[in-house]
Amino acid sequence: MEHKKVRVRFAPSPTGGLHLGGVRTVLFNYLFARHHNGTFVLRIEDTDQTRYVPGAEEYILECLRWCGLSPDEGTEAGGEYGPYRQSERKAIYRQYAEQLVAQGHAYYAFDTPEELERMRENFKTPENPSPQYNVKMRHHMRNSHSLPPEEVRSLLAAGTPHVIRINTPASEDLTFTDMIRGEVSFNTSAVDDKVLLKADGMPTYHLAVVVDDYRMQITHAFRGEEWLPSAPVHILLWKYLGWEPHMPQWAHLPLILKPDGNGKLSKRDGDRLGFPVYAMNWTDPKTGEITRGFRERGFLPEAFVNMLALLGWNDGSGQEIFSMKELIDRFSMDRVHKGGARFDFDKAKWFNHEYILNTGNDKLAALFAPVLEEKAIVADPAYVATVAGLVKDRCYFVNDIWEHGFFFFEAPTQYDEAAVKPKWNDAKQQFFEAWNIMLADQSDFHAEALEESFKALANEKNIKMGELQLPFRIMLTSGKFGPPVFVIAATIGREQTIARIAKALEVFGA
RNA sequence: GGCGCGUUGGUCAAUCGGCUAAGACGCCUCCCUUUCACGGAGGAAUGACGGGUUCGACUCCCGUACGCGCUACCA
Numbered sequence: 001m002e003h004k005k006v007r008v009r010f011a012p013s014p015t016g017g018l019h020l021g022g023v024r025t026v027l028f029n030y031l032f033a034r035h036h037n038g039t040f041v042l043r044i045e046d047t048d049q050t051r052y053v054p055g056a057e058e059y060i061l062e063c064l065r066w067c068g069l070s071p072d073e074g075t076e077a078g079g080e081y082g083p084y085r086q087s088e089r090k091a092i093y094r095q096y097a098e099q100l101v102a103q104g105h106a107y108y109a110f111d112t113p114e115e116l117e118r119m120r121e122n123f124k125t126p127e128n129p130s131p132q133y134n135v136k137m138r139h140h141m142r143n144s145h146s147l148p149p150e151e152v153r154s155l156l157a158a159g160t161p162h163v164i165r166i167n168t169p170a171s172e173d174l175t176f177t178d179m180i181r182g183e184v185s186f187n188t189s190a191v192d193d194k195v196l197l198k199a200d201g202m203p204t205y206h207l208a209v210v211v212d213d214y215r216m217q218i219t220h221a222f223r224g225e226e227w228l229p230s231a232p233v234h235i236l237l238w239k240y241l242g243w244e245p246h247m248p249q250w251a252h253l254p255l256i257l258k259p260d261g262n263g264k265l266s267k268r269d270g271d272r273l274g275f276p277v278y279a280m281n282w283t284d285p286k287t288g289e290i291t292r293g294f295r296e297r298g299f300l301p302e303a304f305v306n307m308l309a310l311l312g313w314n315d316g317s318g319q320e321i322f323s324m325k326e327l328i329d330r331f332s333m334d335r336v337h338k339g340g341a342r343f344d345f346d347k348a349k350w351f352n353h354e355y356i357l358n359t360g361n362d363k364l365a366a367l368f369a370p371v372l373e374e375k376a377i378v379a380d381p382a383y384v385a386t387v388a389g390l391v392k393d394r395c396y397f398v399n400d401i402w403e404h405g406f407f408f409f410e411a412p413t414q415y416d417e418a419a420v421k422p423k424w425n426d427a428k429q430q431f432f433e434a435w436n437i438m439l440a441d442q443s444d445f446h447a448e449a450l451e452e453s454f455k456a457l458a459n460e461k462n463i464k465m466g467e468l469q470l471p472f473r474i475m476l477t478s479g480k481f482g483p484p485v486f487v488i489a490a491t492i493g494r495e496q497t498i499a500r501i502a503k504a505l506e507v508f509g510a
Numbered sequence: 511g512g513c514g515c516g517u518u519g520g521u522c523a524a525u526c527g528g529c530u531a532a533g534a535c536g537c538c539u540c541c542c543u544u545u546c547a548c549g550g551a552g553g554a555a556u557g558a559c560g561g562g563u564u565c566g567a568c569u570c571c572c573g574u575a576c577g578c579g580c581u582a583c584c585a
Binding site: 011012013015045047048050051109111113116120125126127128129130132161163165181184185186187189190191192194195196197198199200202204205209224225226227228229230231232252254255257259262263264310311312314316317318319320337338339340341342343344346347348349350351357391392393394395404419464465466467468469470473474477479480481482483484485 | 511512513514515516517520521522523524525532533534535536543544545546547548549577578579580581582583584585
């Protein structure tokens with residue numbers, strides 16, 4: 001391999017939310033670039049004007065920022081190879097398309113969409129349900145192969161809408177070496193004369209990707225496996241344009257599959273199965289429909305990225321938790337799996353849990369702040385951090401801090417009475433009445449001290465601790481959950497503890 | 511239909527000819543905890559099938575099956 005500086009690119013089309021598979025493609029690009037001290041470019045492939053969705057481009061950038069995978073070069077970061085939006089490069093593509101026509105590698109085609117549809121209809125047979133516009137079909141259609149040159153000239157002069165199609169050879173073997181799959185080969189007989197330049201003057205993906213990868217000096221191109229079948233078209237273009245020596249090395253990434261059933265994971269599957277598929281919340285500007293994202297679901301970006309890295313790649317060591325630096329150090333394309341991976345939300349949750357466990361309480365508190373704010377609860381950040389530290393063991397998501405620690409912020413309004421009442425009696429009633437009075441004078445309100453005096457009083461009253469702890473817990477939290485009781489009491493403080501006991505006694509004693 | 515790619519437990523997966531086939535998630539049991547978790551100890555569960563090659567095949571080759579992808583003036 002030459003010593004060319006590594007340059008990779010992520011080239012999304014701004015048509016909507018960013019799918020988790022897209023983020024993984026970004027990740028692999030990013031890791032590869034960093035590993036080789038290369039450059040990560042972001043190019044916007046907005047050549048389909050009919051599918052353009054306003055806001056999608058900004059959204060994609062924001063997703064990358066959130067994940068910590070921002071590009072070095074691109075629409076926002078700038079660079080020497082711009083513009084980075086294909087719609088702004090329109091003139092460039094036409095020039096190459098015409099060049100290909102002039103060299104006999106492409107041709108004009110005047111068929112209207114209706115004519116194409118009719119062709120597909122007419123030539124469709126049970127054996128061949130998708131007839132192709134290829135060497136054989138060319139002569140049945142209206143193009144610069146089948147039409148006399150004068151007619152082509154006059155059609156062109158009259159401004160007749162037309163496309164430019166590649167001249168695919170009748171039968172030629174094409175081979176390339178995929179970084180993941182090894183040698184892959186095709187025969188052009190199965191490849192049709194793909195449109196290169198559309199009637200509106202915009203290039204199709206095929207032309208644009210080759211021209212831009214060349215002009216932006218991309219050295220390695222990673223894309224989803226669904227692109228594999230169009231590789232021969234691209235190889236042909238690299239050859240025809242005379243750039244073959246500069247063709248990037250390709251890697252076709254395995255697909256991310258539905259957890260159940262078959263096929264690629266889609267946004268619909270997330271809705272159906274109750275987990276996010278997009279990186280962040282996405283609001284469709286047309287319908288206003290919101291699709292939930294990993295970020296809003298409570299995922300830490302580091303966990304999300306780590307989880308994605310392991311979906312199709314591993315370093316062989318068995319290690320699963322990696323810092324970004326470790327990922328950069330260890331990543332290599334040849335350890336990427338060939339087969340598609342089913343997405344497992346439980347595993348994703350586990351990753352997030354691991355990261356929550358390893359996140360400082362202050363940071364968790366900060367991340368949790370919006371939840372409290374939404375509930376109009378005002379709390380001291382240090383207090384929130386303490387709570388986070390007490391409950392994070394049982395949290396899969398930042399948002400879970402509420403579910404597992406709400407009682408640190410608000411007194412219970414109802415109780416798990418079924419767990420207390422059947423065994424409630426006067427002795428217990430009296431114990432807690434006495435305990436509550438003692439608490440007013442309890443000098444040391446730490447958990448250990450509280451437990452000690454609680455125990456002492458229980459002994460004195462001759463009641464077993466076990467009989468008392470659960471009711472006490474329910475008084476403070478409303479149910480059978482949470483950190484050790486005395487820790488809860490110490491955390492919420494004297495005033496709250498006393499008030500909650502008093503209130504609960506009214507309910508339990510009734 | 512054609513072309514391409516793939517196939518190790520329910521899921522993610524290690525293995526680059528020596529396997530009594532790692533590890534993780536999930537699941538189950540037990541321990542710890544007079545709450546819920548965390549943690550700890552165990553457990554069930556895997557090479558699609560058929561042929562080769564080889565002393566030896568999960569690993570290499572060939573078929574078959576199955577799955578997926580593509581087959582647009584979408585990317």
